[in-house]
Amino acid sequence: MFCQKKIKFKKILSKDLKKIFIWRNDSFIRSMMLNQKKISYKDHLSWYKNLQTNKTQKSYIIYYKETQIGVASIKEIDFINKTCTWGYYIANNAHRYLALLVEYEFIDLIFKKINVRKIWGETLSTNKKILKIHKFLGFIIEGTYKKHIRVNNKYEDVILTSIFKKDWNMSKKKLLLSLK
Numbered sequence: 334m335f336c337q338k339k340i341k342f343k344k345i346l347s348k349d350l351k352k353i354f355i356w357r358n359d360s361f362i363r364s365m366m367l368n369q370k371k372i373s374y375k376d377h378l379s380w381y382k383n384l385q386t387n388k389t390q391k392s393y394i395i396y397y398k399e400t401q402i403g404v405a406s407i408k409e410i411d412f413i414n415k416t417c418t419w420g421y422y423i424a425n426n427a428h429r430y431l432a433l434l435v436e437y438e439f440i441d442l443i444f445k446k447i448n449v450r451k452i453w454g455e456t457l458s459t460n461k462k463i464l465k466i467h468k469f470l471g472f473i474i475e476g477t478y479k480k481h482i483r484v485n486n487k488y489e490d491v492i493l494t495s496i497f498k499k500d501w502n503m504s505k506k507k508l509l510l511s512l513k
Contacts, residue, residue, distance in 0.1 A: 340431070340438045342393035342405055349394055350381055353404055356424035365422065365460050367482055367491065391447075395421065395435055402428040405439045407447060415450040419443060433466050437508075440470065440501060450498050457482065458490035471504030472496045 345353065354377045356362060363369045372380075384392055392406040405421035421439055423429045443452055453475070456464055472494040480488035496504070 339398050340434055341396040342439065342442055343396060345381070345384065345392050345394055345404075347381070349401070350377065352401065353377070353394075356404065356422070359424065361426075362422050362424060364484075365457065365463070367455060367457065369484065395423070395439075397428055397431055400428075402431065403435070405435070407443055410447060410449070415448065416453060417443065417447060417449050417451075418453050418455070420454060432463070433469070436466050436470060440496070441505070444498050444501055451495055452501075453493065453495040456492045456494060457484070458492050459484070464492060464494075467494050470496070470508075471500050473500075 354372070354374060357377070358371050363371070384390060389410040390406065390408045391410075392404060394401050395403040395405050402425055403421060403423040406419065408418050408420075410417040419439070421435060423432060423435060440452065443449065454467075454472075455478075456467070458464075458477070473496070475493040475495050477493065478491040481491040482489050
């Protein structure tokens with residue numbers, strides 16, 4: 334893959350919670366989220382506790398080399414229909430240039446380790462850079478929730494995207510061939 338040795342996803346440990354809490358409540362990170370409210374520390378701890386036992390979700394600290402740079406999550410894992418939703422954020426502005434590599438590696442991890450046939454997601458229409466990365470990596474737009482989320486006293490569209498495992502494998506081959 335592009336950057337296999339440099340991008341890693343590691344289990345979130347209790348020692349990571351304070352850092353993740355600060356990251357998740359950062360105004361820039363919140364501005365890209367569907368849920369833009371500040372998270373209380375009590376809710377943050379409940380999320381972590383639930384993460385320990387809930388089989389339908391997984392979250393990871395993203396590492397670049399040895400530096401923690403963000404969080405990646407898989408949610409709503411449906412073992413019957415073999416689908417899940419997902420998301421990630423890169424907390425430090427100095428590492429946001431890695432978004433394409435992080436996304437590539439995380440999609441690959443999901444398809445390899447979670448055994449789903451489809452990944453789907455919801456992205457604010459104003460998050461143009463991420464939507465461009467999704468498209469580049471082979472995601473298709475399945476639809477739009479018009480004026481669905483209230484952001485700064487204005488209703489924004491939410492774009493529904495997805496990629497099937499078979500399409501990911503083809504996209505991945507094309508990407509790797511283009512690098513040769």
